[in-house]
Amino acid sequence: MLKNRHIQGWLQASPLTLVLIGFLILPIITIVVVSFWQATEFSIIPAFSLENYEFLFGSHVTYKVFYATLKYAAITWALTLLIGFTVAYYLAFHIRSQTMQIALFLLCTIPFWTSNIIRMISWIPFLGRNGIANSALQSWGVIDQPLEWLLYSDFSVILAFVHLYTLFMVVPIFNTMTRIDHSLIEAARDNGASGFQTLRHVIVPLTKPGIMIGTIFVLTLVMGDFITVRFMSGSQKANVGRLISNDIALLQYPSAAATAVILLITVLIVIGILLRFVDIRKEL
Amino acid sequence: MSKMRYSRRAVLKGGAAVAAASALPAPMVWAQEIKDITLRQFGTGVSNLNEVGQKVKEDLGFTLEMTALDSDSVTQRAATQPDSFDIADIEYWICKKVWPTGNLQAMDTSKIKNYDKIVGIFKSGKLTPESVIAQGTAPSTVGFVEGPGATAFATEETGWMTLIPTIYNADTLGIRPDLIGRPIDTWAELLNPEFKGKASILDISSIGIMDMAMVCEAMGEIQYADKGNMTKDEIDKTFAIFTEAKKAGQFRAFWKTFDESVNLMASGEVVIQSMWSPAITAVKSRGIDCVYQPLKEGYRSWGGGIGLSKSLTGMALDAAYDYINWYLDGWVGGFLMRQGYYSAVPETSKDYMSENEWGYWFEGKPATGDITSPFGDVLAKAGETRDGGSFYDRMGSVACWNAVMDENQYMVRKWNEFIAS
Numbered sequence: 001m002l003k004n005r006h007i008q009g010w011l012q013a014s015p016l017t018l019v020l021i022g023f024l025i026l027p028i029i030t031i032v033v034v035s036f037w038q039a040t041e042f043s044i045i046p047a048f049s050l051e052n053y054e055f056l057f058g059s060h061v062t063y064k065v066f067y068a069t070l071k072y073a074a075i076t077w078a079l080t081l082l083i084g085f086t087v088a089y090y091l092a093f094h095i096r097s098q099t100m101q102i103a104l105f106l107l108c109t110i111p112f113w114t115s116n117i118i119r120m121i122s123w124i125p126f127l128g129r130n131g132i133a134n135s136a137l138q139s140w141g142v143i144d145q146p147l148e149w150l151l152y153s154d155f156s157v158i159l160a161f162v163h164l165y166t167l168f169m170v171v172p173i174f175n176t177m178t179r180i181d182h183s184l185i186e187a188a189r190d191n192g193a194s195g196f197q198t199l200r201h202v203i204v205p206l207t208k209p210g211i212m213i214g215t216i217f218v219l220t221l222v223m224g225d226f227i228t229v230r231f232m233s234g235s236q237k238a239n240v241g242r243l244i245s246n247d248i249a250l251l252q253y254p255s256a257a258a259t260a261v262i263l264l265i266t267v268l269i270v271i272g273i274l275l276r277f278v279d280i281r282k283e284l
Numbered sequence: 285m286s287k288m289r290y291s292r293r294a295v296l297k298g299g300a301a302v303a304a305a306s307a308l309p310a311p312m313v314w315a316q317e318i319k320d321i322t323l324r325q326f327g328t329g330v331s332n333l334n335e336v337g338q339k340v341k342e343d344l345g346f347t348l349e350m351t352a353l354d355s356d357s358v359t360q361r362a363a364t365q366p367d368s369f370d371i372a373d374i375e376y377w378i379c380k381k382v383w384p385t386g387n388l389q390a391m392d393t394s395k396i397k398n399y400d401k402i403v404g405i406f407k408s409g410k411l412t413p414e415s416v417i418a419q420g421t422a423p424s425t426v427g428f429v430e431g432p433g434a435t436a437f438a439t440e441e442t443g444w445m446t447l448i449p450t451i452y453n454a455d456t457l458g459i460r461p462d463l464i465g466r467p468i469d470t471w472a473e474l475l476n477p478e479f480k481g482k483a484s485i486l487d488i489s490s491i492g493i494m495d496m497a498m499v500c501e502a503m504g505e506i507q508y509a510d511k512g513n514m515t516k517d518e519i520d521k522t523f524a525i526f527t528e529a530k531k532a533g534q535f536r537a538f539w540k541t542f543d544e545s546v547n548l549m550a551s552g553e554v555v556i557q558s559m560w561s562p563a564i565t566a567v568k569s570r571g572i573d574c575v576y577q578p579l580k581e582g583y584r585s586w587g588g589g590i591g592l593s594k595s596l597t598g599m600a601l602d603a604a605y606d607y608i609n610w611y612l613d614g615w616v617g618g619f620l621m622r623q624g625y626y627s628a629v630p631e632t633s634k635d636y637m638s639e640n641e642w643g644y645w646f647e648g649k650p651a652t653g654d655i656t657s658p659f660g661d662v663l664a665k666a667g668e669t670r671d672g673g674s675f676y677d678r679m680g681s682v683a684c685w686n687a688v689m690d691e692n693q694y695m696v697r698k699w700n701e702f703i704a705s
Contacts, residue, residue: 061701068704130552148481151553152537234537234548235487236530238704246703250489250696251360 028264035257044253052258062243062259066266069239072154072229073222076161080218081211083162084169088210089203091170092177093185101178108170111163120160120228127151127159152234160232165221169214176210177203212278216271223267318345321603326351327373328358328588335658336616344610346603355490362387362591371604372591377421377490377688379447379591383435388591390429390444395605398612401629403679406449406587407441411680420494420512420685423449423587447589448608449628451620454583454678458549458559462573471495471502471581474556475529484548484557485526487538489699490692494584494684495558496522502581512687516694523698527705538703542566549574561624564671565663576671582683583672589628621645622658626675648674 035052038045056062087108095101111119126132127150134146149155180203188198204211226241240263247256325332325348332352340348351369353361359381362372366387374382382388393399404410409417409424417424427446428438437446459468464479474483474495486492497511500522508518529535536554539545546566548554559576567574590611592604610616617627618636622645627633634642643649648670655664664670672678689695 055697059697059701061704065704124547125551128551128553148533230540234484234535235540235703236535236537238700242703243700246696246700249354249356251356252696 031257031260031264034254035261037254037257039252039254052255053262055255056258056262065238065240065243066262068237069223069241069263072157072161072239073219075158076165076222077215077218079158079162080166080169081215083166084173084214085207085211087166087170088174088177088207091174092180105174108167112167116164117227117231119164120231123156123160123163123232124151127156152232152236154233154237157229157232157237160228161222161225164228165218168217168221169211172213172217173207173210176207180206208278209280212274212280215274219270220267223263223270317599318603319347321346321600322349323347323370323600323604323607324349324351324368325371325373325590326353326358326361326369327590328352328355328375332373333619335619339615340607340610343615344603344606346607348607366593367595370593370596370600371607372593373450373588374447374591375586375588375686376423376426376447377686379589380421380426380437381688382591383426383429383437383446386433386435387594388446389594389596390432390434390446391448391592391605391608393443393445395609396445396448396612397609398629398632401631402449402612403628403630405452405679406589406628411676415680418582418585418682418684419508419510420584420687422685423447423452423589447591448611449587449589450611450616451625451627452585452587452679453561453625454585454672454682455558455560456579456583456672457556457577458545458564458567459575459577460549460552460555460573461575463552463555468556468577469580471498471579472504474499474558475503475525475534477532477534479534479556481533481536482553482555483534484537484539484545484554485535486545486558487540487703489696490688491584491686492538492558493519493522493689493695493699494686496526498581498584498683500525502579511684513689514691514695516691519691519695519698523702527702530702530705565624565657565661568663569661578672578678578681582681583678584684584686585679585682586686619658622656624663624670626679630675644668644670646675648672648677 034044036048036050038047038049038051091101091104095104124131128134129146129148129151131151133150134143137143138146184202184206185198188202193201223239224241226239226245229237229239229242230245240259244256244259244263247253247259323346327350332350334350337348337350340346348371355375355378358372358374359378361368362374362378362382363385366385372382372388379388396402404412404415406423406427409415409422425439426437427449428440428442429436429444429446430438430442431444434444438444457468457471457474463482473479474485485495493514494511497506497508497514497518500506501508501511503525505525506518506521508514514522537544537548539548539557542560542563545557545559545563548557549559549563549567550570550572561576564574564576590608592601596604612627612629612632614627614629614632614634614636617629617633621627621630621633621637622641624645630646634646637645640652641655644651644655644664650667650669651664653666654662655668656662
């Protein structure tokens with residue numbers, strides 16, 4: 001009987017295990033293996049070599065690009081957290097009727113009905129030298145000359161990231177907040193806590209798992225991105241994703257794989273540190 | 285004797301064909317077999333046009349399957365998978381990389397009907413007897429081999445051709461004359477501080493580096509021995525100049541796709557940039573003034589051709605020769621020339637173009653009526669002339685050809701640094 005249940009358990013777990021092995025573990029192993037290979041212009045040579053890593057760590061470009069990637073991730077994280085938390089807080093505590101909550105929440109998802117790329121590219125005519133933003137500011141007399149830094153700059157890259165990924169912060173935070181027992185907030189108020197004290201000592205600690213899940217979403221999305229950086233910076237800025245995509249375009253798969261491995265390790269370290277602070281399993 | 289000579293159009297009807305007819309009792313059977321032949325062509329998008337495939341089916345009877353890939357994938361496939369294609373439509377610099385692998389077979393020029401009419405650029409390398417062969421991978425330098433099976437290029441015409449030229453053009457800078465308001469006549473203007481924040485260059489390393497070299501040379505900063513094959517030192521110096529300009533904010537953006545270059549120019553974000561000829565047309569078709577500016581240092585030119593896979597034999601090989609002869613026969617040439625490209629045998633294309641079209645595109649004369657593309661868009665109105673003038677004016681002032689360098693890998697790494705800087 002016990003043995004049977006044992007087998008049953010294995011069988012139930014096996015489809016997911018097989019899917020994960022086939023579509024997650026094996027590709028990652030392949031990438032790691034290829035990262036030690038060598039490549040010429042047309043062929044990939046399956047020989048063990050540390051050349052790719054030597055070049056990667058020996059080039060100042062790598063450090064610069066990783067720094068840029070982390071910078072984009074940090075700034076985007078801070079802004080999406082601020083906006084995402086505010087939106088979720090408003091939805092969870094200021095909207096009383098559940099129908100209204102759901103309606104407003106769905107409203108937030110409307111931009112996601114179109115493709116990522118379209119939402120991103122639509123900023124370009126808006127922010128351009130002769131775009132809507134500049135002509136509006138000029139006609140109001142705020143500026144005399146068009147603002148050049150609106151487009152093809154770090155500003156536009158981060159703006160696009162925040163626009164694209166804030167919802168990934170809103171959803172988990174909102175989800176956690178709706179589970180907070182309202183009697184806890186009442187208790188805080190009864191004990192004389194101010195609004196800010198309630199927020200700091202009751203709501204934020206209880207929302208941490210949601211914040212953490214949102215953080216993981218945003219960090220991994222931003223650190224793995226290459227297309228937003230390319231379009232919004234007019235190809236003038238680089239992050240790690242662009243290094244990888246350039247290598248792939250030039251058929252330098254081993255070198256791309258090595259960069260990907262380092263990026264993966266970096267992201268895993270960042271997430272590992274984050275998970276030291278919060279136990280997200282409470283949430284799941 | 286070739287069975288293929290009984291294609292519907294019977295391109296090569298002649299003595300040989302008559303001899304074949306007597307040897308082959310039932311031509312209808314062959315016509316049926318021709319229908320069953322499928323030639324697989326792959327190449328870059330520029331000449332892989334569905335219209336060509338349809339016309340081949342109509343005129344020659346067999347099926348031409350076309351696959352369009354980017355130039356890196358084309359190179360890789362030609363070099364590593366010779367059995368995956370019958371006809372490779374590649375650029376000459378790709379040929380330089382791929383030919384030594386032995387995956388393509390040399391073509392017997394005696395089987396090419398219009399061989400004598402192919403322009404000199406692809407044979408002696410000289411457009412006119414006085415011309416000087418430009419730097420870079422000039423088509424004539426990789427156009428011939430000593431014989432079938434040879435993997436090294438011959439230095440002169442030998443009767444065995446590597447690629448049959450199909451399409452080529454001369455590239456230069458595109459400008460917005462309405463926003464610049466003064467004449468532009470040198471590549472050096474790309475880095476002129478006057479256009480700070482309003483210049484762009486393409487983010488495709490192999491072509492971008494050539495445009496950079498044209499600029500550095502025009503500025504008098506660097507004298508290259510061969511812009512198409514720079515030394516590490518020359519590469520370093522070139523990037524130093526451009527990195528400095530980039531840090532000073534000279535560039536508004538870099539572009540990678542055709543559409544990006546059109547949008548940058550049309551929106552006025554950029555007033556001077558490296559550009560391709562059809563992109564100029566696209567900007568103009570929005571009613572915006574845009575010129576493909578001829579510059580005194582000359583053009584950066586590119587050319588493509590079709591090569592045959594080494595695994596092509598028998599009837600399929602005959603079909604491939606028929607296809608090549610048909611390609612040079614004028615219909616394709618006219619189709620391409622009406623989009624602003626050039627054909628390897630311009631004279632035959634003339635039959636497929638109106639006098640107005642021929643005058644505008646080839647002779648550099650003012651248009652006498654509307655000039656339309658094969659797809660029906662109006663490209664120029666009466667009285668307008670082509671930027672850069674006639675075929676001989678444009679192709680006669682080519683300064684360098686697209687090329688692949690010995691130091692390619694080094695250059696690519698420096699390019700990545702340049703983008704990240």
